[in-house]
Amino acid sequence: MPNSTKKIEISNLTVKYGQVAAIKGISFDIYKNEIIGIIGPAQSGKSTLLKVINRTIEFVPGVAVGGTVKIDGEDTQKVKSVHELRRKIGMVFPLPVGLPLSIYDNVAFAPRMAGTRNKAQLDELVERCLRQAALWDEVKDRLDSLGTKLSGGQQQRLTIARALSHEPEILCLDEFSIAVDPVTTMRIEDVLKELRFQVTIILVTNLVQQARRLANRTAFLFNGDLIEIDRTDVIFSENPTDKRTYDYVNGIFG
Ligand code: ADP
Ligand code: MG
Numbered sequence: 001m002p003n004s005t006k007k008i009e010i011s012n013l014t015v016k017y018g019q020v021a022a023i024k025g026i027s028f029d030i031y032k033n034e035i036i037g038i039i040g041p042a043q044s045g046k047s048t049l050l051k052v053i054n055r056t057i058e059f060v061p062g063v064a065v066g067g068t069v070k071i072d073g074e075d076t077q078k079v080k081s082v083h084e085l086r087r088k089i090g091m092v093f094p095l096p097v098g099l100p101l102s103i104y105d106n107v108a109f110a111p112r113m114a115g116t117r118n119k120a121q122l123d124e125l126v127e128r129c130l131r132q133a134a135l136w137d138e139v140k141d142r143l144d145s146l147g148t149k150l151s152g153g154q155q156q157r158l159t160i161a162r163a164l165s166h167e168p169e170i171l172c173l174d175e176f177s178i179a180v181d182p183v184t185t186m187r188i189e190d191v192l193k194e195l196r197f198q199v200t201i202i203l204v205t206n207l208v209q210q211a212r213r214l215a216n217r218t219a220f221l222f223n224g225d226l227i228e229i230d231r232t233d234v235i236f237s238e239n240p241t242d243k244r245t246y247d248y249v250n251g252i253f254g
Contacts, residue, residue: 005032009073010049011067013052015048028226030200031200034215035203036203036219037212037232038221040227041222044222054089055076089170089171090171092160096155096156099147103146103150103158105147110162110166129161130158135158156184157187160176172204173202173204176205189213193214212232228240
């Protein structure tokens, strides 16, 4: 079970893209080693929230961010190295973005960039990450073939292996199952259940049942507002605090 140490503290966060208010003053904490599910219809600000956490939001021209996000008590705006901050956070996107490299090199890329040159060390790391992503058995005999030649579901697991290769403390997944079949989705869900003991997982999902299956707590974002956050069983119960939560998780809108 997650402990009560705060890993991420979000306070009064606002994000505007020009005139468009994507996040409208939300506050909540994420605990160490929990899986937090983030649900909500399209355009609710879910992906924006992830981009704020790893500060890739600042690549968007004309964006204005207000409020604070702290990781391990440290204001992410004030960290000495953005690079270090981003290394703490693994990101997995809806469509796997495989580098045009071999399976091995996809996973070894970040560690090499960070200075690991030792072949035995890299071998060990590549195997460990591929095992954690439940891909090792399928690719161990062809580590030299192109990652982009794998099936969609395998590529998604490769991106998870890659996200794990820099030993992140936080793993963010943004609608990872869009491009993968249900069987792969279930395999990745099993992977996440194991990984929760090592990392804090932020699971943005378009599948409300996925949050129900995996998340310790679930946050419902709608139109840039945090409507409700609670233990997942409360969010999915007959009487969450907000009627909109009930309606959304029961498929009445969205
Ligand atoms: P979600 O992931 O929940 O679908 P997003 O965070 O992608 O929501 O989007 C929230 C709002 O911000 C939407 O209205 C969207 O159109 C807008 N938005 C997202 N990214 C950009 C961008 N790069 N430039 C302008 N507007 C954006
Ligand atoms: Mg999104």
